[in-house]
Amino acid sequence: MQAKAPVQQPQKGITLRVITRHGYDILDVAKSEFLASDYAKKYNIVNVEWLSIDPGEWVDVIKASASKPGQEIDVAWGGGPTLFDLLVRQGLLRPIDSDLVISVSKEIPDELSGAIMKRTADGKLLWVAAAISSFGFTVNTNYLQKAGLPMPDKWIDLANETFAKTLPIPSVGTADASVSTSNTRMFEIILQDYGWVKGWQILTLLGANARIYDESGLVRDAVIRGDVGVGTTIDFYGYTAQLEKPEFCRYIVPSDGSIVNGDPIALLSTTKNPEAAQAFIAWVLSTEGQKIWLDPRVNRMPANPRVFDTPEGKKREDLRIAYENTMKVLAINFSDEVASSYEQSLIWFFYSTITAVHDKLQNTWEKLAKAKLDGKISESEFLRLVEMMTDPTKLSFKDPKTGKVETFTESYAKSINEALFTDVDYRKSLIEAWKKAATARYDMILEELKKLG
Template identity: 30%
Template sequence: MLPNASAGTVTVVTSFPKELTQVYKQAFEKANPAIKLEILNKSTVQGLSYVRELPVGQRPDIFWASAPDAFEVLSGQQLLENVSGQANKAVPEKVGSYPINDPQGLYLGQALAGYGLMWNTRYMAANKLPAPAQWADLAKPVYFGHAAMSAPSRSGTTHLTVETMLQGEGWDKGWNQLLQISGNCAAITERSFGVPDGVNNGQFGIGLVIDFFGLAGKYSGFPVEFVYPDVTSVVPANIGLIKGSKNPEEARKFIAYSVSTEGQLLLLDPKISRLPVLPPSDLGGKVPAAYPNPFEIAKKAKVRFDSDLSEARYNLVSSLFDQTITFRHKELKEATQAIHLAAGALAKKPNTNGQALLKQARDLAFTPIAGSGLAGDKNFLALFTANKKDAAAGKQLTGLEDRWSSQARDNYARAKSFAEQALATAR
């Protein structure tokens, strides 16, 4: 038999953009001429469903995505094979306090990622906006209509960003901040790519993004800057071998390649601009000057990301965001704008009645409909993870989401009314 005669096509399910996957596909196929990579681009949530629904022997080979909680879902459902034999021994055990490779060997860290803010320097100058440094900055009136983010239900990387904020600030304060920031946003985009694309081309001033979107824009020559807020975390983007796939042996070769020195250097391509799991000292002096060092960022990061907590409330976070922000964004924006106008007027002409009305408006608009008590209730969380074929559970969840949506609409309308009354007292 000829060498590699049994080699076939390795199917990769990934949420990563084609700018990244094409570079890896070309380099790997050049190094392994008998193996072809087939890339199936799906959002993390779509990818998980796709893998789960296929029978043994028909599944894709590799799952490659940024969300560590997605790999916890796959491992919990026994859908991953052990890949510890493909690990690169030079990769450190941890970044900060977070393991880079799964301690059970079911997936490997392939790149590192943090979360932050990117902005278009020309847009900011034209609109006389200061550069933001922290998440909380984006709640300020000056940024109204200038920012954008995507929905966590549509983007695994946005889910990680939102969960990082919730873990860093605590559930209630975190949602209060998220609602204020979302109220200031010009748009909640359909896919995570819509945010960096919009910032790169000047459609939006500021975007809440995973770091590689901001860094890729900057190092590809767009007028873009990026910053990590204090409330951030550094976690691995992972790669794993799906149990019951068609070509596991060839797939193992790609996994090993992706974490090899050669594979890690591809992350420094300006179009990709991701943070390698290998320390900069192991990359032969090829890391660009001023390129972020994830191991240093992790030391300063205030969040010790808990992927078990994130996994437990994954569907709750997505649902609550959609019902109170994504689907009610117009109403939330209107309430937020009214609150800003009232606050500005009352700062110049303060009065007790106006301040009381403004507080009522803020409480209605920016208090989460589901508080920390519910978020920590296992029975409540079980409603969001029930089998989709369970009609009774589905009906219960749909009813709850409908109530959240209606309550959010009513809260924002009342908040806007109170804010307008507060404004009237300052005239």
């Protein structure tokens, strides 16, 4: 009797798990297009699972996935260079070794407007920019006109008393640094552009003028609806607003400087599907995958300029012009290394002294600005109180770990940056100390205003 040949079981399809900061306007388009591609079919990829995780949780979530069979995360996509460089320092990126990715990555410039588009170490490719962006603000001209507000041109414009005149109804929108990597990048631009003390003055008063949202996309939506007159946004949110409300909305790159960012994609050390994961990365970087940025629901500038030579690219002359204009952005002398050295401190100090005590901050600023606008205090008194209210190097608090009284200098921010990331209890205690100190400072300003009449 002839033995029957064993029945060959069909190969189980691969599900890729991707941790990301992209919104579902991008992810929904990417998933459907990728799964229909030859890349997915060749590598038997049948699904992509998105993990939309707050940036502060990435390291823990990625590390935890390594001990959960079948739940390992394969790719990191979107979130900005600082976040990806953190993954590098934590040893969570696996060098890209696929000829497919290395070949297509050659179509991506090594740098644009002084910004690195690829990160390498010891000659090995760790991450590649999948899209590029600038940072600025989106305005609703209809709102500004009705409110009698000027068209802003600089970051500092959003922090002046003119934009306080609509308070307690805010005319500005921004997002909290603890939930938005794009807004954190803007705050880093302001700090490096204006310096530590002046930069924090701008951030504090911008926050005081603003309604603070817990998603950057909500800032864009608020501008489109006309809830606020201006919102701090990454460029593609501005382009989307321009498409939806061309008669009112406009994206502005601040004349006091911005930067061009490469938004990375990378292979994670936790992946169990390196070939399939790199096929996805190759697709994202290819002209085929880069077409997702051209979708009217996305409106983002590609990292691979060859996509503009495709039939789809030729239909988006507006984005091609935006791409060329971005190359001309007045780029400040920006350091990723400096930004990384105090990023956690920036995030949690912003949260503690601006977001968490926002009602007190906004009420104090409303009264101070109104006193100036109504001529009840002199220019010199106004500037003295602004300095008292915003200078981080004059805000005293007790460090819960050392017991020493400190102020929030740049050197102190750098010295505690790592601890804020690794020691949750310390971070919570310091947040409380900062909130208490900030509240006391705003109360002191209110008392000063009472004395001045």
